[in-house]
Structures are given as C-alpha cells and as structure tokens.
Amino acid sequence: MSDVSFVVTLYNKAKYIPALTNSIFLQKNLGDCEYIFVDDGSTDDTLSILEQCTSSHTNIKIISQQNAGPSLATNRGISEATRPFIKFVDGDEILHPLGTSELFKAMSMLNVEMAFSHGEEIPFTSEKMRAPNLPLSKRAPTIIDKPLEVVAKTAIFNLTCLLASAKVIHDMGGCDTKVFIQDYSFALRLANNTKFAFVPSTLYWAPLEVTDRASDMGGGAQVLHDSNLAMGYFVAENPGLDPSIKALMLQRAAGRAWKWARRREGETLLSKHYYRYFWSMLSPGSGDTSERILATCQSFPARNIRFTRYSNK
Incomplete structure (x- = not known):
C-alpha cells in the first residue's frame, strides 16, 4: 500500500466540497495519507464548509492564501506534501474509490514515476457523482515511452488524472509559476522527467455545470x-x-x-x-x-x- 499526499486546490467551490472530500476520504487500498487543501482566496463559503467536512479526520492541512492562481496554489500544496506520492484533485471533481490505488498499481507494474487515467464530465446530480465502486476496464495499463512527443502535440490530462512520485515532482520544480494555468507546464516538465503509465479506466468525474474553470x-x-x-x-x-x-x-x-x-x-x-x-x-x-x-x-x-x-x- 502506498502513502499518499492528496493536494486539493479550491477557488469558490463551496457547492462541491462535501462530495469532493467524501470521495477523497473513501479512497481504498492506501497506506498513511495526508490531505492538503489550498483555498486560493475564495470569496464564497469554501473555507468554512471545507473546515466542517474535514473536522473529523486527521492528517489535514488547510492553507488559506490570497488569490494567486492555479499554478501558485498547486505549488503551495506541493511544498507542504510529505508523503512519497502526490495525488492531485481539482476542487470540484470526484474520485473513483480505487482512483488512487489503480494508478499506484500501474506505476509499480511498469516501473515509472507517474500514471494517469481517463476522466469524464457528467451532471453533478448523476449517480456517478456519489463515487460508486463502478467496474474498471479489464485492459492492462500501458506505457508511453516518449511522453514529451505526445504532450508536445496535445494536453493529454489535467492534474486530477494523475498520481506521481513526490521526488520527481520536487525535482522538476512543480508547475511553472510564470504561467497562470497549471496543467500544461506541469505536463511538459513531467514528460521530460519520466515515462508515463496510462490506466484505461475512468477514475474521476467532473461536473458539467461548472462554468468558472480557469x-x-x-x-x-x-x-x-x-x-x-x-x-x-x-x-x-x-x-x-x-x-x-x-x-x-x-x-x-x-x-x-x-x-x-x-x-x-x-x-x-x-x-x-x-x-x-x-x-x-x-x-x-x-x-x-x-x-x-x-x-x-x-x-x-x-x-x-x-x-x-x-x-x-
């Protein structure tokens, strides 16, 4: 079982926090985990609802900062992480109960420092948003030997898709803080440091109704x-x-x-x-x-x- 730091960045996500935190705390087959939440200057009830939803759990770090954007918020969470693996979650998305452990299994099987999966956009009222233990693909994970060639052509994931070793994330410097949106600079740096494992299952869901994404x-x-x-x-x-x-x-x-x-x-x-x-x-x-x-x-x-x-x- 793997010890994981969950890094969650939030900006005005009050509506989604109960489902978000529930799906994180219900992750299966993991070791000693910590949960790092970075509230990036929300102006709604994000912080108070987050405190309520995490109050009965241990290993919680809640960081509240002035609004600085996704890249800086993500790097702040990375700087607080102490476990050997980091799992990112966007503030309005929901993980499959095996969403982290399946990625870890693929990393171990293929001897790489990062694994990613599919995600799906669905209505927030969908049954899937309750993070049921839906069937996974029977196809085996595959390795992407030359990820930089792939990432140079297109952005193949957002951060909720992936699990990566903390060492490679720290070594590459996390996100580029000169770039407001975090995903692509992170993907480029990661692709330049490790091969990728791809898990052909849907391991997270994002609500279609969200209209204020970066x-x-x-x-x-x-x-x-x-x-x-x-x-x-x-x-x-x-x-x-x-x-x-x-x-x-x-x-x-x-x-x-x-x-x-x-x-x-x-x-x-x-x-x-x-x-x-x-x-x-x-x-x-x-x-x-x-x-x-x-x-x-x-x-x-x-x-x-x-x-x-x-x-x-």
Missing part, C-alpha cells in the same frame, strides 16, 4: 495563451531538447495562435499572426525557438489574459 477564462483564450507560454518557457529551460521536439512545439504554438487570431480577432493572411505560422512551417529551426514561441502569445489580447506575479508580461 480553462474557460477569456472565452478560452487563457488556456491557449498559457499553453504557448508554457511551451516557450519550457524550451528556454531545456536548450538541449531534440530539434524535432522544438520544431513541433513551435508549429503547434504558431498554429494555435493563428487560428485564434483568424477566428476570434478577424485577422487576415497579411497579419503577423499568419506570418509567424507560415514561417514556423517553412523554417522551424531558424532563430531562437523559445522567443518565437513566446511571440505567439501576442495573438491573445491581454484584455482576456490573467498573469501571475512572476509573469514576464
């Missing part, structure tokens, strides 16, 4: 901007990356930015946004790849974007 900010601009920002900083941090990976990241970032500029801002083929995309396809290896990726962030208007206090705006 990924919805700015009409979707925030998550796209932050994906490009995370890529740009990641390339700068890792100058020895394979040129093919850097080229792929540049092309994905430039393509993402051009699509937004064309569809949402009405930009044309004569714009700098298209030029960046065209040049990324024609000559991906020229110039400073990190600077070229970071330049694509200009396609997302600052009026739609929130930055952290560590951002280079």
Whole structure:
C-alpha cells in the first residue's frame, strides 16, 4: 500500500466540497495519507464548509492564501506534501474509490514515476457523482515511452488524472509559476522527467455545470495563451531538447495562435499572426525557438489574459 499526499486546490467551490472530500476520504487500498487543501482566496463559503467536512479526520492541512492562481496554489500544496506520492484533485471533481490505488498499481507494474487515467464530465446530480465502486476496464495499463512527443502535440490530462512520485515532482520544480494555468507546464516538465503509465479506466468525474474553470477564462483564450507560454518557457529551460521536439512545439504554438487570431480577432493572411505560422512551417529551426514561441502569445489580447506575479508580461 502506498502513502499518499492528496493536494486539493479550491477557488469558490463551496457547492462541491462535501462530495469532493467524501470521495477523497473513501479512497481504498492506501497506506498513511495526508490531505492538503489550498483555498486560493475564495470569496464564497469554501473555507468554512471545507473546515466542517474535514473536522473529523486527521492528517489535514488547510492553507488559506490570497488569490494567486492555479499554478501558485498547486505549488503551495506541493511544498507542504510529505508523503512519497502526490495525488492531485481539482476542487470540484470526484474520485473513483480505487482512483488512487489503480494508478499506484500501474506505476509499480511498469516501473515509472507517474500514471494517469481517463476522466469524464457528467451532471453533478448523476449517480456517478456519489463515487460508486463502478467496474474498471479489464485492459492492462500501458506505457508511453516518449511522453514529451505526445504532450508536445496535445494536453493529454489535467492534474486530477494523475498520481506521481513526490521526488520527481520536487525535482522538476512543480508547475511553472510564470504561467497562470497549471496543467500544461506541469505536463511538459513531467514528460521530460519520466515515462508515463496510462490506466484505461475512468477514475474521476467532473461536473458539467461548472462554468468558472480557469480553462474557460477569456472565452478560452487563457488556456491557449498559457499553453504557448508554457511551451516557450519550457524550451528556454531545456536548450538541449531534440530539434524535432522544438520544431513541433513551435508549429503547434504558431498554429494555435493563428487560428485564434483568424477566428476570434478577424485577422487576415497579411497579419503577423499568419506570418509567424507560415514561417514556423517553412523554417522551424531558424532563430531562437523559445522567443518565437513566446511571440505567439501576442495573438491573445491581454484584455482576456490573467498573469501571475512572476509573469514576464
């Protein structure tokens, strides 16, 4: 059995806390666990309800901070974790009772430092939201040998999907604090440090009704901007990356930015946004790849974007 630190970040999630905490405390086949909750400056009853729902349990740490955003809140939780494995949970999501132990089994079986699973969005009133012990897939976990190639193409998970060793998380520095949304910078850093195990079962559920997720900010601009920002900083941090990976990241970032500029801002083929995309396809290896990726962030208007206090705006 594994000893696990559960790291839960919350911002105005009062409605979901009873179901959230219940699903965490009902996790099966684990060892000595601790539960770290980071309230990121909620303005509703999140903190008081959280205190009520955790009052009868031990190994609880509740941290209340001024609103700083998901990346900084996640890293605050990581800094408090003392167990050898860390399981992340978003503040409105529900875990399968075996949602943690199945990930640990896959990590042990495949000798990797991280495992992730499927999730599903469903109505909050669904029976599944009561975290029943639903049947799991009979398919065996599989290994992703070259995760950076996969993650460079697309974001394959959010943090609730995964369990990882605390050592690799600490060694890689957690989330990039210069990026507001936490998921993609974390995925890139993790993919550069360990192979992934994939568990082909649905191990968590997210309520469809939630409309204030960070990924919805700015009409979707925030998550796209932050994906490009995370890529740009990641390339700068890792100058020895394979040129093919850097080229792929540049092309994905430039393509993402051009699509937004064309569809949402009405930009044309004569714009700098298209030029960046065209040049990324024609000559991906020229110039400073990190600077070229970071330049694509200009396609997302600052009026739609929130930055952290560590951002280079």
